[in-house]
Amino acid sequence: MTEPEFETVIGLEVHVQLQLASKLFAPTEYASGGEPNTRVSVIELGLPGVLPALNERAVELAIRAGLALESTIGARVHFDRKNYFYPDLPKGYQITQLDRPLCVGGRVPLGEGEFGALQRIHLEEDAGKSSHHAAGSLVDLNRAGAALIEIVGQPDLRSPEQAFRFLTRLKQILQYAEVSECDMEKGSLRCDANISLRRPGAQQLGTKVELKNLNSFKMVRRALEYEQRRQAAVLGSGGAVRRETRLWNEEQGESAPMRGKEATEDYRYFPEPDLPPLSIPSERVQAIAAAMPELPDARRARFAREFGLPDYDLDVLLDDRHVATYFETVAHGCGDPKLASNWVMTEVLRTLKERGSSVTDLPLTAARLAALLNELNAGRINRAAAKRLFEHLLDHDLEVTEAIAALGLQQLSDPAALEQVVRAVLAGQPAAVADFHAGKQKALHALFGQTMKATGGKANPALVQQLLRKLLESGDRS
Amino acid sequence: MSAADGTARATAAAVADGSLRAVDVVEASLERIAAREPQVGAFVEVFADAARRRAEQLDAERRKGSPPGPLAGVPIAIKDNLLLRGHRTSCGSRILDGFTAPYTATAVQRLLDAGAVPIGRTNMDEFGMGSSTEHSCFGPTRNPFDPACIPGGSSGGSAAAVAARMVAIALGSDTGGSIRQPAAMCGVAGLKPTYGRVSRFGLVAYASSLDTVGACATDLGDLALVTRVMSGVDPRDATSLDHAVADFDAPPSSLEGMRIGVPSEYFAEGLDPAVEQAVRAALDTLAAAGAEPVAVSLPHTEFAIPAYYLIATAEASSNLARYDGVRFGARSGGDADLEEMYTRTRTEHFGAEVQRRILLGCFGLQRGHAEQWYGKALAVRTLIRDELAAVFARCDALATPTSPVVAFALGDRLTDPLAMYLCDTLTVPASLAGIPALSVPCGFSTAGLPIGLQLMAPPLGEPTLLRIGTAFQSATDFHRREPAP
Structure with a gap:
């Protein structure tokens, strides 16, 4: 002191x-x-x-x-x-x-x-x-x-x-x-x-x-x-x-x-x-002033206006000019600024820290991260798959669709195919089904988990939920 | 007719049309050097082999039809402070022992591009610091008109080489009179161009704000040509002037209507009566050619020497710091600690005059005294420049003696630095003002030693100087008098 x-x-x-x-x-x-x-x-x-x-x-x-x-x-x-x-x-x-x-x-x-x-x-x-x-x-x-x-x-x-x-x-x-x-x-x-x-x-x-x-x-x-x-x-x-x-x-x-x-x-x-x-x-x-690149305060005001982000996000994202630029490209590319912000603040910055590198040297370009987030937003991959994909793209020069195929991460979103899986799970878990009908909501979680497990985590979770409720409530187990 | 006779322009024209081979021109110059050099000692190195090879190459190129330059095949002597790639550069100093130029000075490159043949490097006072060419690690150069006398300096080797007709043109540098004063003492013409007219890139710096590259010649047409070829802006010298270079070569014409100022301060105490008499007679010649002499006054002239020696030595103390034994040149005490290596290298390899000027320069710049010395010198420099500009509003040029004295005996002033510095009294004002000045031969003392007439003009006034000089030479024959072999 x-x-x-x-x-x-x-x-x-x-x-x-x-x-x-x-x-x-x-x-x-x-x-x-x-x-x-x-x-x-x-x-x-x-x-x-x-x-x-x-x-x-x-x-x-x-x-x-x-x-x-x-x-x-x-x-x-x-x-x-x-x-x-x-x-x-x-x-x-x-x-x-x-x-x-x-x-x-x-x-x-x-x-x-x-x-x-x-x-x-x-x-x-x-x-x-x-x-x-x-x-x-x-x-x-x-x-x-x-x-x-x-x-x-x-x-x-x-x-x-x-x-x-x-x-x-x-x-x-x-x-x-x-x-x-x-x-x-x-x-x-x-x-x-x-x-x-x-x-x-x-x-x-x-x-x-x-x-x-x-x-x-x-x-x-x-x-x-x-x-x-x-x-x-x-x-x-x-x-x-x-x-x-x-x-x-x-x-x-x-x-x-x-x-x-x-x-x-x-x-x-x-x-x-x-x-x-x-x-x-x-x-x-005057000419030099007119050609001045956007300075931190101006960019912060613009990000707040355009993206409606909280102060904390702005502080983190704007600290480094290249990170801010990276974020902006991701946000525009995926159309979901808050999702872009969350991913840049957590996954991207963690990676930079671990690797001690600059965002400009990151093999995963902002355009690819935007594509990845688009897949997530559209429900074609789930969050767990998105993280696996992110890690993979850090070390592989692949387009997002190529990486999804390479990792076999396509989400199961076909209702007919998924319904077959759900039916099989229900058939194999009569006790849980009985519990559900006895009013135990927890049984639904167990059945959901079993379904995800059966699809290797690739099933569209929302669709699984929907199918479970439909089949359980209709009592149709054929 | 021997190839080395006549003007450089006649030689270049003959080489260009094939009536003369460059190799023969070079051979004639080398023979002349061999004959006169033992007595004069103008060169520190003659590039005999390189000059012959270049001449052969120029002849071969001409036969193949490449257009010859305006200096095709003309041998030119180069003062030993201008860099020529692949050749040694010494500046008359032991501190540059072993230094070979890795690039070529812009001024020299422009001469090469014009077809000139570098024939050798000429002796000089160490780093240009001197007025007698006695302060050289290679020993003194002697005046071709009297080997017992100095040739002037610091471009004494160049002036002597031209005076002894070893070459038609020799390059020099002029910081405070280093072209004009030896030209006057050797009976040849010497032109200090406007500051910035010729690039300084590749000229070893003495005092950056005063240094100029110029030449000595016997013929003013040759002097005009070589100066024009070297002139013009150079992106590598930020102080070079971006000004179109007109043809300096003035045909002889009447001086009708030209006003030539005669400043009384330049005819003051200390002026050798023989010099005064010759210069006064020259003024009459100019008047007879149509010029109107005008009495003018430049009252700050007496402060030019102290101002010059403060500014030049201040800049020199900094410019010469690079000779530290680390990267090139001589080194002493390499096994000792850093401080000792610096001290021994510089003490053992700089001559006494250079060390004196470095110390003077450091003194003038030291904290707490810089305003009183260096600062005051800059103020005086401005006064002198303004005073000259005011006079040039009333006249086209000024005519004065170049040197207050004719060449003195070797050793005469060597132990009296102040007497040596006073040799520059009449040449430093033009240097401080950055204006062009020309010295042309205008007479001889009773002992037969040459006297020079100095002509000064406003910035970029080289054509005016050459016009007056040409008119003067068409009425006189001092410039034709050759020293007895």
């Missing part, structure tokens, strides 16, 4: 890799991963004589991010060089934006009328990746020069839980805006957190600590909770918090100061002379 006598102040810095097929300042093809040092050209290698040429598509995506987060788009912006030496920074400087960022201000909705304010969003190039081994250090420059936006939050979050919500919502909005996949595991979203404590009512901010190596939103929350406790203990015992960068260790559940990081490094920023200042006419911003 936080010591109640302190107020927590948190500011987040989020790096998001733009969803682009090429790099920020070079036409080099880009996708995450790949054999080390295969996705890099002379430009990102920083060889003598090379120059950056701005990828206009990156500017467009960054502006789209700004608009989705309610930032103001700068009319005239420029790039700056941040100078420092490191082997994964081939030119010895990073091209970024210092005093004229692309987007100023903005906010992330945290729910219930709360917002996390943004200071700025700017474009910058990624560095390569260093890895350190006993035998030495290795550098992979595939990522060098990839297009990033850095989203700098204001230090106005007040709890680790708020920080968690900020990140969840930010990711959701950027995914919906099709700015980035925001996949922390693939490194397309990275987060550093600054945290300080102060006495409630204090105007001055306390000494802040920067937390790094936060590889999931849950880790961000855990690391902030730990740091909150640590700083409270330091301050509570009359000590002073050291301004430092700390690395989070998830296994040990604690952070430790990062070695060798100079807090006072001078990056000798100056305007990038290889790139002329960029003018962004308001018409360009």
Whole structure:
């Protein structure tokens, strides 16, 4: 628990890799991963004589991010060089934006009328990746020069839980805006957190600590909770918090100061002379706004209107853009939004969790799930069969009708054929029949179960019920 | 007639119509280089075999009927800071030991496409930092007019190669005067184009906001041609100008009605009287050709040198950070820790002048001082640009000395960086303003050392400069005087 006598102040810095097929300042093809040092050209290698040429598509995506987060788009912006030496920074400087960022201000909705304010969003190039081994250090420059936006939050979050919500919502909005996949595991979203404590009512901010190596939103929350406790203990015992960068260790559940990081490094920023200042006419911003993909709030309102779903369903379905799109296709395809919602929320999401995959990688397409639900709704298969079918389709590239045939799941709905089965069951269960006539309703359940069993579960249950009543009440057992 | 005599245009025309073979042109140039090089030392490498092979290929293509380019078979010397795929690029620096260019600079590629034959790479001050071509790991180049003297710099190798008639055209780069000043000191013409006129892609950066690619030649028609061929927008250089490139080659014409400004600040203290006398006489020649000299004032000229050295060194400190021993070039202390490898690599392989400028640049950009130094230099740069623009509202061009002094003896200023920096006093304003400037030979000192006349024009005013230069050369013969072998 936080010591109640302190107020927590948190500011987040989020790096998001733009969803682009090429790099920020070079036409080099880009996708995450790949054999080390295969996705890099002379430009990102920083060889003598090379120059950056701005990828206009990156500017467009960054502006789209700004608009989705309610930032103001700068009319005239420029790039700056941040100078420092490191082997994964081939030119010895990073091209970024210092005093004229692309987007100023903005906010992330945290729910219930709360917002996390943004200071700025700017474009910058990624560095390569260093890895350190006993035998030495290795550098992979595939990522060098990839297009990033850095989203700098204001230090106005007040709890680790708020920080968690900020990140969840930010990711959701950027995914919906099709700015980035925001996949922390693939490194397309990275987060550093600054945290300080102060006495409630204090105007001055306390000494802040920067937390790094936060590889999931849950880790961000855990690391902030730990740091909150640590700083409270330091301050509570009359000590002073050291301004430092700390690395989070998830296994040990604690952070430790990062070695060798100079807090006072001078990056000798100056305007990038290889790139002329960029003018962004308001018409360009308007065109980007007009082409904005549907954002989460708009889609939620539309789903509520079109599908009449409860709030709980909307929360679950809209969390991930691809899941929402998947659901929408299923709902339209089967014409039963609530049935579609139930199946997506339970079966689909459970499967994704079990397999750790994304809905876009699911072999069972939304169109096929819709077809499956149509079969269920039309009574051609029952619910148990539908579940077997669902599991089968996850691993087999088959149309629904093909899978039904392959599994022999066609429901018995032919009244004449089914009547023969029911008659046979009644003939074999005279005691139960007698019980029924003696007024014991439970006997009907037993007879129903026997009939289903006799058909291997394929009988249309409603039809069985109907036939049982008809035959029992008519007393016709011939 | 030897093939290397005459203009590049005459050579290209003869190669095109088959009256001259490219292989013979190249052979003549190689012979000339072999004869003069021991005394001059203009080249750090001669591409003899590659040039012969390319000439054979050009001849074969012509026989097959492919249309020859405007520079067909013309040998061109390339300053050692422009990349040519498959060849070494050194920038006069040990830090590029072992570096082979994996791609070709846009400007060089355009010359190749026009049929030119790269004949070798020329000596330069390390990374373009110098005004004498003494700061090269390959040793100095000597002035063809007096081997005891410097050729100017940093494109000293290129200017000397043209002056010694080893080639008709040599490429250079000009950041603060590095084409114009050696051209003046070697008695040849040198054109620094408008900033952005020629792509910088593949030019090893010294100071990005000032660097330009240009050429030296004896004939202004050749200079116009080579500059036109290299010009034009390049998607790989965001600062390249998307402006139609007119034919720069101006036929000799009268200068009637042309107003040529003469800024008094360029004739100030420190100007060699012989230079002043020659330039004043040149102004009379221009007046006789119909131009109207106009006295003008550019009061901020005296701040150009400090502004230039702050901006150029700031950009250089960043541009040269990539020479860290990690990916290419020289490395020292590879077994040591990272910090030590960086330090040893850069300390052991950069020359003293480069290290001095990197330190100056870092100083000017350091936190807390950037506004006072770098920021103020940018403000001065704007003042100088505006001041020049205002003058160009009243005149078509400016005429000044190119260098305040003629070529000095080797070693004379080597230990006095400030004296060396002052060589650039008259050339840096055009660099800061990004405007085109041309140096043409306009006389000789009593010791027989060449003097240059600098002409400046507003942005994209290359045709104006070449028109004035051509009129001047049709009335004079300084450009025809060859150094004694």
